[in-house]
Amino acid sequence: MKRDFASLSPREALHVAIFIEDRNADIYRQFAELFDVFNDPESSEIADTFMDMAEEEERHAASLRQRYQERFGAEPCAITEEEIHETIELPRVDDGQIFAIARAQVSPVPRNKAFEIALAAEQSALKFYSQLCEVTPDTDLRDLYQELASDENDHMRFLDKRIKQGLRAVSGKQD
Secondary structure, three states: OOEOHHHOOHHHHHHHHHHHHHHHHHHHHHHHHHHHOOOOHHHHHHHHHHHHHHHHHHHHHHHHHHHHHHHHOOOOOOOOHHHEOOOOOOOOOOHHHHHHHHHOOOOHHHHHHHHHHHHHHHHHHHHHHHHHHHHOOOHHHHHHHHHHHHHHHHHHHHHHHHHHHHHHHHHOOOO
């Protein structure tokens, strides 16, 4: 039976947060590899950005794992993402979008589309964790959700900066 994320215990919520970070690191790494194949400067920049995002997600996962170890030791947690109703922070790019983004060199809009897909996932996660902060009475869980929301906000700022850099590069404006 599927459960709401808000119904999870602190141990379960932390466990789920870890595998969300791990999953997204894998997704961003796959995006980086897909764009890297095109071997042009634009696609390489997109690949580098996605690789940066993958590494950031891995750092967050490591930090959350450490917190889990400190708090719960080696106690296993059997809950999986499939058991949760909500889909949390899932960046998706289909094959058609990848080829359109990589082939379009005439404007920053297709180039930035890749970053906007990731940005939408990060915005969704920020909204999700922020809402949990408002309704969670457990102080430890609320603190965790605030930390996760802050991480998502950092990701959004990073991606927004990359989008703006692309727009300035095309228009010829400097910072």
